[in-house]
Amino acid sequence: MSSKNSSLSRRSLFGGVATVGAVAAATSVLPTVVKNNLPAAAPALPKPERGGGYSLSEHVQRYYKTTRI
Template sequence: MDKDKTKPAAVSRRTLFAGAGTAGALAAAAAALPLARPEATPVAAKPAEPEGEGYRLSEHVRRYYQTTRV
């Protein structure tokens, strides 16, 4: 008669720990996934500098070169 009164637990300890481990793994995977980010608005491109302007030996550049002479 004692056997009729005591039923085995519906959830065993092994099943409980397996479920907790699965829930933890799912939480870790969800945290590792990248978040959805709004798309950045495109920045207007700077116009290209005109060719041929390049380096110019101006007066202030000449003065600088004179200060660097030893």
């Protein structure tokens, strides 16, 4: 075997080991990152006693303005 072939296989071996290590580190950290970045649920408004529940909020008014021709 020549030294050129030997160094290429050694280089690819270390590259593969580094890739596996990086993937293992990322997968061990990822679940905690995802859990911490989840948005908190907004507190639910109480349900109206007689049904309904629609309110003409600022967001809804803005939407209606975008649908006008």
